[in-house]
Amino acid sequence: MSMRKQSTFSLVVQYIVLILGTxxxxxxxxxxxxxxxxxxxxxxxxxxxxxxxDATLDNYRYVLFQLPxxxxxxxxxxxxxxxxxxxxxxxVPAGYALSRFKFRGRGPILxxxxxxxxxxxxxxxxxxxxxxxxxxxxxxxxxLILIYAAxxxxxxxxxxxxxxxxxPIDLAEAAExxxxxxxxAFLMVMLPLARPVLxxxxxxxxxxxxxxxxxxxxxxxxxxxxxxxxxxxxxQNGYRNPWGWFAASALIIALPITIVFLYLQRHLVSxxxxxxxxx
Amino acid sequence: MSNSTVPVxxxxxxxxxxxxxxxxxxxxxxxxxxxxxxxxxxxxxxxIIYTFYISLTNRNGARRFAEGTYQVVGFDNYIxxxxxxxxxxxxxxxxxxxxxxxxxxFVVGLTFALILNNPAIKGRAIWRTLLILPWAVPYWITAxxxxxxxxxxxxxxxxxxxxxxxxxxxxxxxxxxAFGAITIVNVWLSFPFxxxxxxxxxxxxxxxxxEAAEMDGANAWQRLTSVTLPLLRPVxxxxxxxxxxxxxxxxxxxxxxxxxxxxxxxxxxxATELLLVWAYRQGxxxxxxxxxxxxxxxxxxxITVAVTLVYTRMTNATKGAYE
Numbered sequence: 001m002s003m004r005k006q007s008t009f010s011l012v013v014q015y016i017v018l019i020l021g022t023x024x025x026x027x028x029x030x031x032x033x034x035x036x037x038x039x040x041x042x043x044x045x046x047x048x049x050x051x052x053x054d055a056t057l058d059n060y061r062y063v064l065f066q067l068p069x070x071x072x073x074x075x076x077x078x079x080x081x082x083x084x085x086x087x088x089x090x091x092v093p094a095g096y097a098l099s100r101f102k103f104r105g106r107g108p109i110l111x112x113x114x115x116x117x118x119x120x121x122x123x124x125x126x127x128x129x130x131x132x133x134x135x136x137x138x139x140x141x142x143x144l145i146l147i148y149a150a151x152x153x154x155x156x157x158x159x160x161x162x163x164x165x166x167x168p169i170d171l172a173e174a175a176e177x178x179x180x181x182x183x184x185a186f187l188m189v190m191l192p193l194a195r196p197v198l199x200x201x202x203x204x205x206x207x208x209x210x211x212x213x214x215x216x217x218x219x220x221x222x223x224x225x226x227x228x229x230x231x232x233x234x235x236q237n238g239y240r241n242p243w244g245w246f247a248a249s250a251l252i253i254a255l256p257i258t259i260v261f262l263y264l265q266r267h268l269v270s271x272x273x274x275x276x277x278x279x
Numbered sequence: 280m281s282n283s284t285v286p287v288x289x290x291x292x293x294x295x296x297x298x299x300x301x302x303x304x305x306x307x308x309x310x311x312x313x314x315x316x317x318x319x320x321x322x323x324x325x326x327i328i329y330t331f332y333i334s335l336t337n338r339n340g341a342r343r344f345a346e347g348t349y350q351v352v353g354f355d356n357y358i359x360x361x362x363x364x365x366x367x368x369x370x371x372x373x374x375x376x377x378x379x380x381x382x383x384x385f386v387v388g389l390t391f392a393l394i395l396n397n398p399a400i401k402g403r404a405i406w407r408t409l410l411i412l413p414w415a416v417p418y419w420i421t422a423x424x425x426x427x428x429x430x431x432x433x434x435x436x437x438x439x440x441x442x443x444x445x446x447x448x449x450x451x452x453x454x455x456x457a458f459g460a461i462t463i464v465n466v467w468l469s470f471p472f473x474x475x476x477x478x479x480x481x482x483x484x485x486x487x488x489x490e491a492a493e494m495d496g497a498n499a500w501q502r503l504t505s506v507t508l509p510l511l512r513p514v515x516x517x518x519x520x521x522x523x524x525x526x527x528x529x530x531x532x533x534x535x536x537x538x539x540x541x542x543x544x545x546x547x548x549x550a551t552e553l554l555l556v557w558a559y560r561q562g563x564x565x566x567x568x569x570x571x572x573x574x575x576x577x578x579x580x581x582i583t584v585a586v587t588l589v590y591t592r593m594t595n596a597t598k599g600a601y602e
Binding site for chain 2: 006011014015017018021022024025026027028029031032035049050089090091093094096097098101103109111113114115116117118119120121122123124125126127128130131146147149150151153154157182183207210211213214229233243246250253254257258261262265268
């Protein structure tokens with residue numbers, strides 16, 4: 001494609017589409033940023049204002065110092081990082097084993113994992129409630145972490161397995177012939193080669209732990225244990241939402257996730273594509 | 280794809296030189312997959328069994344999560360579900376929603392993937408980063424943002440339309456426009472995923488195929504339909520299946536944005552009441568029909584599994600995975 005000479009017209013059209021698409025993608029985010037900088041109730045106007053007239057950090061001051069937002073944010077980050085850790089510890093060895101070793105039951109396990117994704121887990125709230133109650137984890141962070149980590153297990157194992165399939169197995173076998181244990185070969189030879197898919201798995205673990213609202217809202221009762229979204233939704237009163245506080249809180253909360261996301265995004269294409277390309 | 284055939288083929292042959300280590304290998308396999316299996320059994324499989332059990336009881340209308348008194352009544356809830364006209368109405372609406380959404384994800388995602396794959400475009404990494412930003416936004420923030428974007432009086436969409444002299448509708452309070460609104464939001468959320476997947480696919484298409492097509496006199500449209508699209512099949516089919524499944528299961532964003540409303544006919548599901556929103560409201564809002572929702576979950580699960588398995592077999596989308 002690179003050799004072809006493209007007409008100026010075609011390039012102009014492509015840039016216009018790109019600009020419109022980027023506007024569509026970014027404008028809502030820009031809107032939150034400017035909303036967070038508006039004083040008081042300025043958002044409740046029927047005229048279009050794209051720039052706040054007297055920008056202020058009042059909303060930020062309020063949510064940071066008058067509300068326990070930082071505590072809730074710390075809870076969210078703790079949960080997200082723990083979910084990431086549990087996800088990696090559980091799914092990476094499993095994905096590797098399913099790619100590398102041909103054992104009895106491997107095919108059925110892969111099929112069952114694929115099928116399990118179809119269950120609407122959200123509607124199993126009574127079952128989750130029962131499990132957490134029996135494990136004495138009701139209202140705790142650990143209970144949430146387990147459910148978040150399990151939620152994406154099936155997808156992650158498939159994605160990891162798909163990626164490990166593309167790494168030549170001879171590398172691990174050579175290390176084993178040289179006397180390395182299978183675990184050592186896995187940790188020292190295969191894992192460094194699987195960095196993109198590890199990044200994607202970690203990202204998904206973080207997102208599922210950080211992004212949830214509905215489940216956390218169902219099982220957390222203690223205000224000190226609230227995650228950021230659960231805490232913020234308690235600000236909603238009546239029909240009029242405090243948009244300025246929402247906007248400021250949303251941006252503060254979105255900051256860690258955006259940093260993680262942008263840091264890992266260069267791995268997204270290779271880590272996802274290789275895992276999902278099959279046959 | 281071509282580089283993956285080498286290890287797959289070499290692994291399919293018996294590795295006799297390693298046979299002395301087979302006991303050790305079994306132990307390694309067990310150690311590697313057991314944590315995942317325990318987790319899946321406890322948190323993925325047990326809830327399905329428990330949901331099936333609830334679906335056989337008359338646990339409808341009990342207080343939320345209270346262990347009330349209820350008995351096993353057999354398949355009553357399944358009969359009730361399948362004779363409920365609301366269920367079919369919601370099902371039809373959700374299917375239409377899923378097909379429209381996934382079609383738009385694909386078209387929008389492909390458009391931007393093609394542009395970002397064009398070396399003549401400057402600053403492609405920056406454009407890509409900006410375009411995938413919606414993907415990083417947590418769903419509850421998405422719901423809040425778009426609820427405000429579509430707000431009848433204060434939303435920027437209507438502010439702009441009024442400034443241009445139109446008298447726009449209150450998007451989320453009108454059935455048809457609310458359905459359009461949740462479609463737009465879903466495209467916003469999901470096109471970055473398609474864009475990245477298709478971009479990955481485009482980058483693996485050898486340039487000489489295009490050169491050959493061009494020598495044969497193919498125009499841009501013909502190159503798209505006869506080279507690009509067929510070669511994108513292996514990446515697009517899994518992405519389409521995955522998105523169809525997630526769209527059929529669409530819940531959080533819509534629930535937080537519209538709550539399933541607006542209700543256009545008293546006593547009927549609202550205009551944006553998709554399958555899971557309907558089921559969630561039946562089960563966990565005022566009615567608390569746990570058993571009916573249990574039956575719904577099992578039916579939904581079986582249909583989705585059947586469709587997924589038949590489709591993946593038909594298209595061989597996962598064929599290589601079992602080798």
